[in-house]
Amino acid sequence: MQNRRRFLKNSLLAITGTGMARDSFASATSKLVSTDEGKKFVYRTLGKSNIKLPVVSMGTGNCDNPNLVREALDMGVKLLATHEFYQQGNNEKMVGEVIKDRPRDSVLVLTGTGKGLEIDFKNGRFGPGTNTDVFVESVNGSLERLQMDHVDILNVPFAGSREAVFFEPVLKTMEMIKKQGKARFIGIASHNIEHEAIRAAADTGVYDMVTIAYNFLKTNQQEMDEAMQYAADKGLGIIGMKTMAGVYWDKEKKQPINTRAALKWVLQNENIHTTIPDCSTFSELHQDLDIMRDMVLTEEELMDLNPPAVEATSGLFCQQCNRCLSQCHEYIDIPTIMRGYMYAYGYRNLRLARQTMDKADLVHLYCKDCGECQVKCTMGFNVRGRILDIARIQDIPEDILHFS
Ligand code: SF4
Numbered sequence: 001m002q003n004r005r006r007f008l009k010n011s012l013l014a015i016t017g018t019g020m021a022r023d024s025f026a027s028a029t030s031k032l033v034s035t036d037e038g039k040k041f042v043y044r045t046l047g048k049s050n051i052k053l054p055v056v057s058m059g060t061g062n063c064d065n066p067n068l069v070r071e072a073l074d075m076g077v078k079l080l081a082t083h084e085f086y087q088q089g090n091n092e093k094m095v096g097e098v099i100k101d102r103p104r105d106s107v108l109v110l111t112g113t114g115k116g117l118e119i120d121f122k123n124g125r126f127g128p129g130t131n132t133d134v135f136v137e138s139v140n141g142s143l144e145r146l147q148m149d150h151v152d153i154l155n156v157p158f159a160g161s162r163e164a165v166f167f168e169p170v171l172k173t174m175e176m177i178k179k180q181g182k183a184r185f186i187g188i189a190s191h192n193i194e195h196e197a198i199r200a201a202a203d204t205g206v207y208d209m210v211t212i213a214y215n216f217l218k219t220n221q222q223e224m225d226e227a228m229q230y231a232a233d234k235g236l237g238i239i240g241m242k243t244m245a246g247v248y249w250d251k252e253k254k255q256p257i258n259t260r261a262a263l264k265w266v267l268q269n270e271n272i273h274t275t276i277p278d279c280s281t282f283s284e285l286h287q288d289l290d291i292m293r294d295m296v297l298t299e300e301e302l303m304d305l306n307p308p309a310v311e312a313t314s315g316l317f318c319q320q321c322n323r324c325l326s327q328c329h330e331y332i333d334i335p336t337i338m339r340g341y342m343y344a345y346g347y348r349n350l351r352l353a354r355q356t357m358d359k360a361d362l363v364h365l366y367c368k369d370c371g372e373c374q375v376k377c378t379m380g381f382n383v384r385g386r387i388l389d390i391a392r393i394q395d396i397p398e399d400i401l402h403f404s
C-alpha cells in the first residue's frame with residue numbers, strides 16, 4: 001500500500017500536475033535563470049538578495065578534508081554551509097582556513113548556532129530560558145573560527161513553528177546582528193512543520209532566507225510548495241537541505257538511494273534557489289556538480305525514486321512530522337532520535353549522530369522495558385527497534401568520536 005502510494009506520488013503525472021513552480025519538469029533546464037557556459041553551471045538568484053549562485057552548493061557538515069573544500073571552490077562552488085554545531089566548531093575552523101587566502105567576495109559562507117537557545121524540539125518552539133547574550137557570543141565565536149568579520153548568511157536553527165520564528169528575543173537579536181554587519185543576510189532553518197515556518201519567516205519582514213529540509217520523500221510537499229511560492233513572492237531566498245533523503249533506503253547500506261535523481265528531483269522546483277547537499281568525498285562532489293550539466297529528470301530516474309523492495313520502503317529519512325510524540329506514553333523525543341539514526345546509518349556521520357542523540361536527552365531507555373511499541377510511524381519505521389539500535393551510540397566514549 002505504502003509502496004503504491006509513493007509510486008503515485010513520484011510518477012511523472014504527479015510531478016507535472018502540481019501547478020506550482022515544478023509545473024514543467026521537461027523544460028526545467030531551459031527555464032533556469034542563466035548558465036555559465038564555461039563551467040556549465042546553472043544559476044538561480046537567492047531572492048531579493050540578488051545573489052546569483054549555482055543551484056548546487058556545498059554542505060560541509062560531514063567533511064573534514066580541507067582539500068575537498070578547496071576543490072569545490074576551484075570548481076566553481078560559491079556557497080559553503082557550515083554550522084557551529086558541526087564537529088564542535090572544528091568544521092568552521094576548517095572552512096576558515098581554506099578561504100582565508102581567497103578574496104572575501106569570491107565565496108559565500110552560511111553558518112548558524114543554537115547556543116543560548118532553549119529549543120523545545122518536540123513543539124518546535126524556543127523557551128523562556130533562551131539567553132541571547134550566549135547566542136551573540138556564539139556568533140562571535142563562529143566569526144573568530146571562520147577568521148572573518150561577517151558571514152553572508154546567519155541561520156537560527158530548529159525554527160519549527162510560527163511562534164519560534166516570531167520569538168521576539170531571537171528576532172530582535174538577529175536584526176541587531178545584521179545591523180552590526182556581522183551577517184549580510186539572516187534566516188531560519190527548519191526541519192519540521194516547514195510550511196508554517198517558511199510563511200512565518202516571510203511575514204516577519206526581517207528574515208531574508210529560509211533553509212529547509214526538502215526531498216522526494218517529504219509527505220507535505222504540496223503545503224511546502226505553496227509556502228515556498230509565498231516566500232519567493234515576498235523575495236526570500238530558499239535553500240534546500242536534506243536533499244538526499246537519508247542517502248540509503250536501509251541501514252545495512254545495501255540499497256542506496258539514487259542520489260543523482262534525488263538531487264535532480266529537488267532542483268525541478270525553481271523556488272529552491274540553491275541546495276547544500278552534504279559532501280564528504282570527491283566523487284560525491286563531482287556527481288553533485290555534474291548534475292548541473294543536465295538537470296532534466298528522466299522518467300527512468302523518477303521511477304528510480306520508488307522504494308526498491310517492500311522491506312525497504314521506510315527508508316532512513318524521518319519526516320520530523322512529530323505524529324509519534326503523543327503516541328509514546330513516555331513522550332520520548334522520537335523525531336530527534338530518528339534524525340540521529342539517519343545521521344548514523346545514512347550519512348555515516350557518527351559525531352553528528354551522537355550530538356543529535358545528546359539533544360534528545362534519552363536518559364532512561366524506556367523502550368527496553370516497554371511491551372509492544374504503540375507508535376505507528378508515518379513512514380512505517382520500527383520505532384522501538386531503531387531507538388534501541390541508535391541508543392548504543394551513547395556508550396561510545398567521546399574521545400573515540402574525536403570530539404576534541
Ligand atoms: S518517527 Fe515517524 S512519525 Fe515520528 S516524526 Fe519521524 S516520520 Fe514522523
Ligand code: SF4
Nearest residue numbers: 328367370373374384
Ligand atoms: S517502545 Fe519506546 S517509543 Fe514505543 S511506546 Fe514504548 S517507550 Fe515509547
